[in-house]
Amino acid sequence: MAWMAWTWPTAIFFCVIAALLIVFTVLAIKFPETPRKGILQIETTRGDRLFITLLGSAFINLAWLAMGFGPQPYAMIVCFIYALAVFRWV
Template structure:
């Protein structure tokens, strides 16, 4: 890990995203799905909802860092709620 100067939290973050991609690939192969239309009125699949969740979580964390004086654990809770909402209603 020295060649990129990664820290363990950074490596864990990217390993988690890689594991999610593998999991969602296995789910897509094992349990194919048809796209569904959610509250935003466009078709999404599991992968689309994962992408929307990760993108939204990135923006929520950046906003939290810039605006909130509280610890980052609050952003993690907010992102978990965001993920639940996206997978339920989008």
Template sequence: MEWMAWTLPTALFFVTIALTLAGMSLLHLKYPGTPRTGILGIETMRGDRLFISLLGSGFINLAWIGLTDASQYGALVICGLFAFCVFRWV
């Protein structure tokens, strides 16, 4: 895997995505979700909110890498806060 610069934060990011997808699948099997309307004004399910948070997290990480020389841990914290806000209010 020398072709890509795998760092611990990058690996944690992708492992977190995989575990989240598995957890959401199990959660949906045990507790099927119902649509809800948030601040976007559209009905979203848990899976929709997960997709929005993962897509946003990808862009946050890309912006962090492109704009800062700081450790990726800061981006992971921001992604966690972003996901919390998406699941709470979207």
């Protein structure tokens, strides 16, 4: 890890995303899913909803930093609630 000067939180972040991609790939193989329409009226699969969640969470964290709301772990709570909403209604 020294060649990129990574910190442990950064390495954990990317490992979690890699693990999510592996889990969602295994789920797609074992339990194929047909796309469903949610509140946005677009057809999405689990992978699409994961992508929407990751993208939205990035924007939530950037906005949290820009507005100086406080400690970043609270932003992760907001991201978790956002992820639950995306997987439930999108």
